[in-house]
Amino acid sequence: xxxxxxEKAVFKAIxxxxxDAIESVYKDNFxxxxxxxxxxxxxxxxxxxxxxxxxxxxxxKSKSPDFVLTCQIKTYLYSVCRRLWLKKLHQNRKIxxxxxxxxxxxxxxxDLEEHEKLNKQYLIMRTAMGKIGEPCKSLIEAFYVHxxxxxxxxxxxxxxxxxNAKNQKYKCLVRLKKLFFAQYKNA
Amino acid sequence: xxxxxxxxMVEKYLRGELSGAEKVAFEEMRMKDPELDQMVVxxxxxxxxxxxxxxxxxFKSTLYDTHQTLQEDGLIKELRIRGSARIVNLWSRxxxxxxxxxxxxxxxxLLISGMITVFSPKTPLRDIEELRRKVSSLEKQSSTQRVxxxxxxxKIEPGASVxxxxxxxxxxxxxxxxxxxxxxxxxxxxxVQNQDGEDFLAEIIHLDASSDIALLKINDLDFKATKQxxxxxxxxxxxxxxxxxxxxxxxxxIVYNEGYLSAKxxxxxxxLSYQLAISANPGNSGGPVLNKNGEVIGILNARQAxxxxxxxxxxxxxxxxxxxxxxxxESPEHIRIHNASSIKKxxxxxxxxxxxxxxxxxxxxxx
Numbered sequence: 159x160x161x162x163x164x165e166k167a168v169f170k171a172i173x174x175x176x177x178d179a180i181e182s183v184y185k186d187n188f189x190x191x192x193x194x195x196x197x198x199x200x201x202x203x204x205x206x207x208x209x210x211x212x213x214x215x216x217x218x219k220s221k222s223p224d225f226v227l228t229c230q231i232k233t234y235l236y237s238v239c240r241r242l243w244l245k246k247l248h249q250n251r252k253i254x255x256x257x258x259x260x261x262x263x264x265x266x267x268x269d270l271e272e273h274e275k276l277n278k279q280y281l282i283m284r285t286a287m288g289k290i291g292e293p294c295k296s297l298i299e300a301f302y303v304h305x306x307x308x309x310x311x312x313x314x315x316x317x318x319x320x321x322n323a324k325n326q327k328y329k330c331l332v333r334l335k336k337l338f339f340a341q342y343k344n345a
Numbered sequence: 346x347x348x349x350x351x352x353x354m355v356e357k358y359l360r361g362e363l364s365g366a367e368k369v370a371f372e373e374m375r376m377k378d379p380e381l382d383q384m385v386v387x388x389x390x391x392x393x394x395x396x397x398x399x400x401x402x403x404f405k406s407t408l409y410d411t412h413q414t415l416q417e418d419g420l421i422k423e424l425r426i427r428g429s430a431r432i433v434n435l436w437s438r439x440x441x442x443x444x445x446x447x448x449x450x451x452x453x454x455l456l457i458s459g460m461i462t463v464f465s466p467k468t469p470l471r472d473i474e475e476l477r478r479k480v481s482s483l484e485k486q487s488s489t490q491r492v493x494x495x496x497x498x499x500k501i502e503p504g505a506s507v508x509x510x511x512x513x514x515x516x517x518x519x520x521x522x523x524x525x526x527x528x529x530x531x532x533x534x535x536x537v538q539n540q541d542g543e544d545f546l547a548e549i550i551h552l553d554a555s556s557d558i559a560l561l562k563i564n565d566l567d568f569k570a571t572k573q574x575x576x577x578x579x580x581x582x583x584x585x586x587x588x589x590x591x592x593x594x595x596x597x598x599i600v601y602n603e604g605y606l607s608a609k610x611x612x613x614x615x616x617l618s619y620q621l622a623i624s625a626n627p628g629n630s631g632g633p634v635l636n637k638n639g640e641v642i643g644i645l646n647a648r649q650a651x652x653x654x655x656x657x658x659x660x661x662x663x664x665x666x667x668x669x670x671x672x673x674x675e676s677p678e679h680i681r682i683h684n685a686s687s688i689k690k691x692x693x694x695x696x697x698x699x700x701x702x703x704x705x706x707x708x709x710x711x712x
Binding site for chain 1: 349352387394397398399401410416424429515522532549550552564
């Protein structure tokens with residue numbers, strides 16, 4: 159099946175965290191995935207978790223320069239969710255062979271392997287962030303997650319000027335880096 | 346050039362923010378200085394990781410918002426399969442498996458009971474019981490030994506100064522727990538220890554100084570999600586003179602205490618807190634305060650005034666508002682607490698027996 163230009167544009171927009179694109183994909187696909195998970199021994203929390211993880215895979219793929227979308231977003235999401243859910247069922251030692259299929263699927267094993275690697279890195283960073291303590295954590299997140307500038311940060315955290323905030327950020331970053339690589343090199 | 350300026354320069358260079366001449370000069374420096382080169386490479390990898398982390402955090406927060414909006418607008422619905430339909434469904438699907446399993450179980454049971462009568466040594470049963478008792482009494486005595494054993498498991502690094510900070514309790518079976526924010530003051534690392542003396546590494550998710558509540562997540566491979574919580578969380582105010590009880594770790598072992606609600610506000614009319622008449626010691630901070638129905642009405646924070654036996658607890662309502670406030674940003678994972686308690690009808694002793702598995706010692710490492 160050919161992919162429309164609109165579909166391609168939506169896929170690209172997801173990679174830049176475009177609210178409208180995300181909302182339209184969410185609206186069009188969530189129910190199908192929920193149905194699938196509920197009818198294969200899951201509950202509504204599982205459905206939500208699985209669907210959102212698949213959206214993150216889509217996000218990662220959209221940002222990756224090497225990835226080319228070769229099927230509809232719907233098919234791709236469904237394939238990813240199916241694979242993720244199978245794995246989860248397998249981990250919980252539930253019977254997996256009788257999983258019910260609703261739709262066509264594409265192979266996504268390699269994509270998910272890549273996703274798992276990225277997710278592991280994300281978790282290492284999250285753990286490292288948890289370990290640096292406050293106010294370091296909030297300061298680093300203000301800068302790198304919420305993209306605040308040094309003046310805003312200085313004001314918010316009560317530093318006398320942007321240079322002081324910068325100094326503090328540097329110290330925090332050194333600690334974070336140490337913590338991160340300690341885990342990262344082991345992994 | 347000091348380290349700060351250097352790292353700033355590297356960051357600018359990697360973001361492509363250096364001017365043409367600066368860039369040339371920097372690259373020349375990098376060529377000559379392998380140490381600097383190594384630093385740039387490492388920094389690059391690290392910055393990429395932080396950027397990715399930030400991007401995913403932002404994306405997750407968008408997903409969370411989108412889900413809320415679509416649900417509020419009725420464009421998606423969270424469906425539930427009703428209990429009975431689900432069981433029938435499972436039964437029809439697994440009927441054959443169950444029948445086979447049951448017959449195997451039956452045969453095995455017969456075989457084993459046969460084997461036991463044939464092979465079991467004829468020792469008197471009393472010996473075995475005595476031995477068991479000894480082990481358990483030993484376990485109770487040697488709380489210090491228990492800590493040392495844990496060190497061998499290499500959870501808490503040797504030399505780290507552990508302060509036995511306080512108490513915490515589970516609010517979501519996925520490993521989320523709350524304690525008092527002041528317990529975690531200056532914390533570099535937090536461990537929580539369950540009744541069996543097992544340590545788990547925990548991550549601070551959120552600190553709220555005004556209500557003195559901290560949200561922790563147990564972030565440890567050895568931790569398995571708990572069963573459904575026995576207690577609920579009261580949403581409404583509790584009445585004056587209501588009997589309450591608490592569990593906590595003022596020493597190395599869990600301790601029970603009971604008392605009553607003596608005022609509906611805390612120190613100097615602080616409406617976020619209750620005043621209790623209960624006996625509590627510093628390690629009790631962060632412990633749950635429960636009413637007779639087994640609902641958590643507050644978190645004890647042991648702010649003792651000059652008066653004797655006057656204890657304060659932050660109201661459980663504050664847990665709800667804390668979770669509400671961090672919903673989008675801090676933890677895209679869904680934290681659910683509910684107000685129904687499943688131990689409403691059982692007596693106090695049974696309640697405590699259930700609740701104590703969910704109350705942990707919080708240990709704070711300062712260096």
